[in-house]
Amino acid sequence: MTGDRPDLTVNIGSIELNNPVLAASGTFGYGEQYAEVVDLSRLGGIVVKGLSLRPRPGNPPPRIVETPCGMLNAIGLANMGLEEFLNEKLPWLRKLDTVVIVNIYGHNVEEYGMVAEGLRGAEGISALEVNVSCPNVEQGGMAFGTDPDASARVTEQVLKKADKPVIVKLTPNVTDIRSVAQAVERAGAHGISLINTLSGMAIDVEKRVPRLANVSGGLSGPAIRPVALYMVYQVVRAVNLPVIGVGGIMNYRDALEFLIAGARAVQVGTANFVNPSTMLEIIEGLERFCRAQGIIDINEIIGSLKED
Amino acid sequence: MIEQEADIVFNRMIARNTFLMALKSPEITSLARPGQFVMVRVSKSADPLLRRPFSICGTRGGDCFMILYRVVGVGTAILRNAGKGDRLSVLGPLGRPFDFSEKGKTSFLVAGGIGIAPLLFLAGVMDPGECMLLAGYGTSAEVVPVEQVGLSQENLLIATDDGTLGHKGVVTDLLEGQLGKWRRGRPVLFACGPLPMLKRVAAMSFERELECQVSVETAMACGIGACQGCAVRASSRETQPYLQVCRHGPVFSIRSLDWKAL
Numbered sequence: 001m002t003g004d005r006p007d008l009t010v011n012i013g014s015i016e017l018n019n020p021v022l023a024a025s026g027t028f029g030y031g032e033q034y035a036e037v038v039d040l041s042r043l044g045g046i047v048v049k050g051l052s053l054r055p056r057p058g059n060p061p062p063r064i065v066e067t068p069c070g071m072l073n074a075i076g077l078a079n080m081g082l083e084e085f086l087n088e089k090l091p092w093l094r095k096l097d098t099v100v101i102v103n104i105y106g107h108n109v110e111e112y113g114m115v116a117e118g119l120r121g122a123e124g125i126s127a128l129e130v131n132v133s134c135p136n137v138e139q140g141g142m143a144f145g146t147d148p149d150a151s152a153r154v155t156e157q158v159l160k161k162a163d164k165p166v167i168v169k170l171t172p173n174v175t176d177i178r179s180v181a182q183a184v185e186r187a188g189a190h191g192i193s194l195i196n197t198l199s200g201m202a203i204d205v206e207k208r209v210p211r212l213a214n215v216s217g218g219l220s221g222p223a224i225r226p227v228a229l230y231m232v233y234q235v236v237r238a239v240n241l242p243v244i245g246v247g248g249i250m251n252y253r254d255a256l257e258f259l260i261a262g263a264r265a266v267q268v269g270t271a272n273f274v275n276p277s278t279m280l281e282i283i284e285g286l287e288r289f290c291r292a293q294g295i296i297d298i299n300e301i302i303g304s305l306k307e308d
Numbered sequence: 309m310i311e312q313e314a315d316i317v318f319n320r321m322i323a324r325n326t327f328l329m330a331l332k333s334p335e336i337t338s339l340a341r342p343g344q345f346v347m348v349r350v351s352k353s354a355d356p357l358l359r360r361p362f363s364i365c366g367t368r369g370g371d372c373f374m375i376l377y378r379v380v381g382v383g384t385a386i387l388r389n390a391g392k393g394d395r396l397s398v399l400g401p402l403g404r405p406f407d408f409s410e411k412g413k414t415s416f417l418v419a420g421g422i423g424i425a426p427l428l429f430l431a432g433v434m435d436p437g438e439c440m441l442l443a444g445y446g447t448s449a450e451v452v453p454v455e456q457v458g459l460s461q462e463n464l465l466i467a468t469d470d471g472t473l474g475h476k477g478v479v480t481d482l483l484e485g486q487l488g489k490w491r492r493g494r495p496v497l498f499a500c501g502p503l504p505m506l507k508r509v510a511a512m513s514f515e516r517e518l519e520c521q522v523s524v525e526t527a528m529a530c531g532i533g534a535c536q537g538c539a540v541r542a543s544s545r546e547t548q549p550y551l552q553v554c555r556h557g558p559v560f561s562i563r564s565l566d567w568k569a570l
């Protein structure tokens with residue numbers, strides 16, 4: 001601790017973050033667009049857009065629609081693929097003074113492993129986040145995340161091939177999130193992040209057509225925060241792994257809810273679209289809160305929920 | 309790209325349901341190029357959540373830029389009630405501007421309804437002797453008085469669907485007429501408006517082998533190239549099936565887009 005500045009450092013297993021605020025996958029690109037308006041070195045870290053073995057064009061438009069206090073997206077994991085990422089994006093990301101986590105996706109168990117393998121030895125990547133929870137692709141994605149055994153198989157395969165810590169990102173579109181979290185823990189994951197988006201749809205009543213070409217999409221934004229918070233609360237109590245809370249976080253008080261529930265860190269997604277400075281404001285807010293409460297280390301807050 | 313709270317200098321109704329708003333931002337104003345847009349946060353509440361994209365329709369005195377908008381839903385309804393003394397968070401200037409570097413050619417600026425916004429800015433920076441603005445509306449009450457953004461009525465042709473002002477019919481009729489009698493070299497076309505109109509303009513341009521740039525709209529979340537929500541179908545179907553409107557556009561050469569799939 002320097003001066004009266006509270007210490008915001010947190011650990012996700014072996015990964016040390018300067019503060020518990022990360023950019024959520026798919027909402028921050030590779031950071032370069034936001035670099036113009038946000039000092040990226042002040043973030044806890046960046047989780048980059050979901051990466052697949054080969055480039056994916058993504059779904060046909062329209063891909064997004066606004067809904068009350070949120071939005072639906074059906075991007076379909078549009079991304080440049082492993083090779084271009086390594087050649088075009090990683091060198092730039094490596095120069096940033098921030099933690100970079102790569103979100104990965106595969107069509108099948110083997111392909112998840114191949115992406116992890118392709119990232120072996122790549123410098124400047126602190127961890128992998130395994131997306132078994134994308135609702136917007138036909139194969140893979142959520143099909144794995146809704147099944148504890150399949151989630152475990154993907155986790156094992158990635159662990160076998162990866163040379164970096166492995167975080168598994170869970171889908172909320174399940175009956176009991178704890179059983180998936182426990183399966184992933186047994187498979188050996190180093191951490192868990194949740195939640196990905198909730199499946200939903202919207203209809204244009206004049207035209208009587210779905211508002212998304214993909215029909216359904218993933219709901220994100222403040223509308224999903226209570227759902228995300230409760231799932232984080234449940235998972236924190238069901239496993240011994242570090243948990244990263246994601247879902248509808250707009251400001252430092254929202255982030256505090258997740259930390260108090262037991263999340264070691266949080267990810268901010270949709271809020272970046274609304275206000276690119278959201279994450280910096282959250283970090284400042286957490287600092288102010290700690291100072292006002294006489295807290296010198298943010299870890300005192302984590303999991304401090306009072307319950308009878 | 310700048311993100312800042314900008315003071316509203318004025319926000320006034322200049323045609324039916326149509327408002328002209330000036331925002332003070334020397335930074336955005338000095339960077340702004342015709343065809344670029346800003347993402348405006350219409351309220352600090354979570355509903356409506358996302359910023360709204362608006363084309364920059366002109367600048368004023370070096371420190372203000374203007375947007376021209378039609379009230380169509382919740383966000384624009386909130387915007388119409390804002391006024392002098394209020395501040396709005398704006399992000400911009402964004403996107404690829406019109407390319408009007410070719411000198412000595414006449415430009416036809418073809419506007420459908422509120423699509424006139426980016427073309428007003430373009431007309432304002434072009435040599436008045438080298439551009440002609442063709443604007444179509446539903447009815448005379450919707451006609452945007454161009455002198456409000458410092459343009460003259462000269463070189464302006466208007467069409468209304470109901471014939472209450474100018475030519476009775478659509479703006480592409482006007483374009484057809486102009487191109488039909490045009491004898492002074494190859495004109496360049498710039499267009500913004502509803503999709504059916506853009507399709508017609510694109511078809512006419514392809515037919516006559518004219519260079520044509522269009523400004524297109526899609527829903528947007530981030531406006532800066534991070535979310536991939538603003539995809540539009542590209543003519544490069546195999547290599548790159550989609551382009552991002554906020555980053556590769558909103559201004560595209562008609563050759564870059566897949567008009568059959570739009």
Ligand SMILES: Cc1cc2nc3c(=O)[nH]c(=O)nc-3n(C[C@H](O)[C@H](O)[C@H](O)COP(=O)(O)OP(=O)(O)OC[C@H]3O[C@@H](n4cnc5c(N)ncnc54)[C@H](O)[C@@H]3O)c2cc1C
Nearest residue numbers: 360361362363376377378380381382383384425525526558
């Ligand atoms: C690059 C770009 C530049 C634009 N420039 C201008 C401009 O200069 N002036 C202007 O008035 N409008 C412009 N628009 C459209 C403007 O962004 C929408 O009208 C606005 O977002 C509607 O917000 P709302 O909350 O009032 O409507 P909502 O309540 O969100 O929607 C109301 C209705 O408008 C339709 N709508 C919503 N968003 C769009 C959109 N982006 N394009 C077309 N229809 C939409 C919806 O389908 C719905 O029927 C531009 C859009 C883009 C992408």
Ligand SMILES: Cc1cc2nc3c(=O)[nH]c(=O)nc-3n(C[C@H](O)[C@H](O)[C@H](O)COP(=O)(O)O)c2cc1C
Nearest residue numbers: 024025026050073131195196220221247248269270
């Ligand atoms: C446009 C968009 C794209 C996303 N892409 C990905 C992705 O590629 N991989 C992934 O694991 N999650 C993706 N997500 C989910 C977010 O990372 C996050 O889990 C979710 O949006 C909930 O957080 P939020 O409410 O803060 O946005 C995406 C979300 C949005 C809105």
Ligand code: FES
Nearest residue numbers: 531533536538554
């Ligand atoms: S609006 Fe997000 S990428 Fe274009």
